[in-house]
Amino acid sequence: MAHKSRGTAPISVTMVGQPFPPAQTRGTYQLHELEMxxxxxxxxxxxQNATLDATDSSPLLLQDLSALAQRLTGATRAHVxxxxxxxxxxxxxxxxxxxxxxxxxxxxxxxxxxxxxxLHGRATPPYSCSTEDYVFYSHGLFSETGRRLGGLSTAFPTxxxxxxxxxxxxxxxxxxxxxxxxxxxxxxxxQNSYQAAQRRAKRxxxxxxxxxxTQVENHCSFERKxxxxxDLLNAKEAQGAFIMLDIDHFKSINxxxxxxxxxxxxxxxxxxxxxxxxxPAIVGRVGGDExxxxxxxxxxxxxxxxxxxxxxxxxxxxxxxxxxxxxLGRVSIGASLFPSQxxxxxxxxxxxxxxxxxxxxxxxxVNTIFSPSHHERFNSRAIGRRFDEAIGAxxxxxxxxxxxxxxxxxxxxxxxxxxxxxxxxxILLPDAFASIFKDYRLxxxxxxxxxxxxxxxxxxxxxxxxxxxxxxxxxxxxxxxxLNPEFVFDVQSMLNRxxxxxxxxxxxxxxxxMLDERSGQILRSLLELxxxxxxxxxxxxxxxxGGLRHLxxxxxxxxxxxxxxxxKLSQSSSGGAIAxxxxxxxxxxxxxxxxxxxxxxxxxxxxxxxxxxxxxxxxFARPMSIEDLIQAPTRYDPASPTxxxxx
Ligand SMILES: Nc1nc2c(ncn2[C@@H]2O[C@H](COP(=O)(O)OP(=O)(O)OP(=O)(O)O)[C@@H](O)[C@H]2O)c(=O)[nH]1
Numbered sequence: 001m002a003h004k005s006r007g008t009a010p011i012s013v014t015m016v017g018q019p020f021p022p023a024q025t026r027g028t029y030q031l032h033e034l035e036m037x038x039x040x041x042x043x044x045x046x047x048q049n050a051t052l053d054a055t056d057s058s059p060l061l062l063q064d065l066s067a068l069a070q071r072l073t074g075a076t077r078a079h080v081x082x083x084x085x086x087x088x089x090x091x092x093x094x095x096x097x098x099x100x101x102x103x104x105x106x107x108x109x110x111x112x113x114x115x116x117x118x119l120h121g122r123a124t125p126p127y128s129c130s131t132e133d134y135v136f137y138s139h140g141l142f143s144e145t146g147r148r149l150g151g152l153s154t155a156f157p158t159x160x161x162x163x164x165x166x167x168x169x170x171x172x173x174x175x176x177x178x179x180x181x182x183x184x185x186x187x188x189x190x191q192n193s194y195q196a197a198q199r200r201a202k203r204x205x206x207x208x209x210x211x212x213x214t215q216v217e218n219h220c221s222f223e224r225k226x227x228x229x230x231d232l233l234n235a236k237e238a239q240g241a242f243i244m245l246d247i248d249h250f251k252s253i254n255x256x257x258x259x260x261x262x263x264x265x266x267x268x269x270x271x272x273x274x275x276x277x278x279x280p281a282i283v284g285r286v287g288g289d290e291x292x293x294x295x296x297x298x299x300x301x302x303x304x305x306x307x308x309x310x311x312x313x314x315x316x317x318x319x320x321x322x323x324x325x326x327x328l329g330r331v332s333i334g335a336s337l338f339p340s341q342x343x344x345x346x347x348x349x350x351x352x353x354x355x356x357x358x359x360x361x362x363x364x365x366v367n368t369i370f371s372p373s374h375h376e377r378f379n380s381r382a383i384g385r386r387f388d389e390a391i392g393a394x395x396x397x398x399x400x401x402x403x404x405x406x407x408x409x410x411x412x413x414x415x416x417x418x419x420x421x422x423x424x425x426x427i428l429l430p431d432a433f434a435s436i437f438k439d440y441r442l443x444x445x446x447x448x449x450x451x452x453x454x455x456x457x458x459x460x461x462x463x464x465x466x467x468x469x470x471x472x473x474x475x476x477x478x479x480x481x482x483l484n485p486e487f488v489f490d491v492q493s494m495l496n497r498x499x500x501x502x503x504x505x506x507x508x509x510x511x512x513x514m515l516d517e518r519s520g521q522i523l524r525s526l527l528e529l530x531x532x533x534x535x536x537x538x539x540x541x542x543x544x545x546g547g548l549r550h551l552x553x554x555x556x557x558x559x560x561x562x563x564x565x566x567x568k569l570s571q572s573s574s575g576g577a578i579a580x581x582x583x584x585x586x587x588x589x590x591x592x593x594x595x596x597x598x599x600x601x602x603x604x605x606x607x608x609x610x611x612x613x614x615x616x617x618x619x620f621a622r623p624m625s626i627e628d629l630i631q632a633p634t635r636y637d638p639a640s641p642t643x644x645x646x647x
Contacts, residue, residue, distance in 0.1 A: 222284025502533030563597020
């Protein structure tokens with residue numbers, strides 16, 4: 001501090017009034033400084049226990065009060081401190097380079113009495129001390145309730161006559177200051193509590209806006225903030241992108257590593273997205289494992305958006321790598337453009353969702369920027385009305401694809417596949433109306449319509465009796481069908497209506513359906529269907545994400561080897577190895593097996609050599625209408641395919 005470096009002559013201090021501790025009566029500057037340090041340390045302790053809040057505005061007020069006190073009392077210097085104000089702080093202010101030893105002594109004496117008064121509490125009678133030139137007084141400032149608010153320290157020249165008038169002036173001034181301080185501090189306390197309430201309200205408001213798990217905006221706040229931003233941008237003619245990001249196979253990740261690991265993964269993904277899209281971009285969690293992002297892109301090309309998406313994907317991969325699991329970090333992304341594709345939140349959301357669905361459909365882990373062709377395929381709202389019309393006009397039809405004994409070529413059953421016969425666009429495969437399967441009403445309607453018509457056709461055309469053995473009918477179900485507890489009873493009524501029984505029904509479900517978290521009802525429905533006599537086939541086996549655990553946990557009778565393995569049979573040794581492994585598992589566990597997507601004689605021969613009992617694919621026949629099926633053989637010779645199979 002300034003006074004340390006100055007090496008001034010020692011100041012002798014003589015106490016009057018309350019006694020000082022003995023060490024301080026020795027009276028050299030250096031000794032005093034040591035003592036003062038101790039005093040300050042003790043004072044800081046007191047400060048920590050203080051209840052009044054010294055705020056930024058206090059120093060100003062204290063300066064004003066000090067000046068006022070000086071005027072009222074005629075003191076050479078007056079110094080007002082708050083109860084929790086530190087002598088150390090006022091000392092820094094008081095001692096500056098260039099002061100004379102006398103001025104130092106003045107400040108030092110003032111501080112001395114201040115510190116004493118702080119340390120010893122109530123200053124009655126006032127503390128006082130003197131140097132050669134000055135006499136110092138310290139008055140405590142108390143509220144009406146006796147609470148210590150601060151102190152007034154004053155200095156008078158020793159040469160001035162001491163009189164009763166001075167003592168009275170000091171007392172009156174101390175009372176006035178105490179009153180002023182009390183009012184100020186009360187106002188301050190009120191202000192503080194108002195500010196604290198404001199801060200609390202802000203915090204609560206923010207808490208209501210953020211998703212507690214990931215700390216990004218929750219759905220509601222995301223929508224509100226994006227809508228507000230769009231209003232601004234609409235006025236400015238600026239450009240932006242609405243992005244949807246969905247974690248791939250998150251259900252399985254929860255399933256395999258546990259829910260709390262899933263939570264951690266979600267947090268990591270959220271923070272990766274936020275790092276890739278810092279404010280002013282808006283990031284929100286809009287679903288369980290789905291995030292929305294709105295980012296302004298300026299007047300740049302769509303290449304720039306691609307760059308942003310790639311950057312986001314890399315950030316996600318880097319974040320996921322920290323979790324040390326090789327199968328993490330895969331996300332699907334869809335984006336729509338503002339304002340060229342949409343101007344409102346709901347429209348942009350819908351289009352980005354369609355694009356996201358297109359990414360999922362394309363095999364996941366890809367980015368898709370919306371294009372109109374995605375709309376019908378991947379947007380259930382866009383297709384819903386036309387679908388309802390098609391149902392009314394009986395344009396949703398069952399097609400049948402034979403399932404054949406790979407040894408004899410004999411037809412053992414038919415898989416029922418939905419076809420939409422559109423007058424303008426011809427016969428549409430489910431891929432062209434994939435969004436139907438996202439909407440429970442449309443998905444259920446589709447299953448029931450196609451099933452009812454398939455059973456009717458099966459019965460009327462006598463399909464069950466055409467071959468040497470009754471042919472089975474394999475029906476594809478969605479999670480929505482199985483989640484409906486009424487579904488089993490509805491199928492029972494259909495079977496009754498068409499004089500058929502459960503033994504000829506096979507229910508086909510994918511691994512994804514079996515992994516559905518609402519699996520309680522799905523499992524119950526499958527068990528009920530099986531109890532009634534239907535078989536359960538696990539479709540696309542080997543492509544799912546959940547490993548082999550379904551086989552232990554779920555009621556399964558048949559494994560359908562996915563077409564991707566059959567396609568690789570003749571191309572790579574791994575395709576053959578996987579098909580062989582599936583057949584081995586099936587044999588050991590007692591499952592029936594059907595190979596899907598068999599297209600060449602070579603594939604069939606390899607499957608036969610591995611012991612695969614049944615096959616289905618273009619080598620025998622494509623899915624066909626009931627009219628074509630009636631004409632089709634009940635036994636195929638793979639060596640000389642039928643004309644329909646060659647299409
Ligand atoms: N750990 C965790 N899981 C959640 C949370 N919210 C939702 N989920 C789960 O997230 C999963 C979302 O699954 P989906 O998006 O339907 O399916 P998916 O497995 O990601 O499949 P694709 O999106 O088609 O790749 C469900 O299983 C939910 O139970 C959460 O806060 N924490």
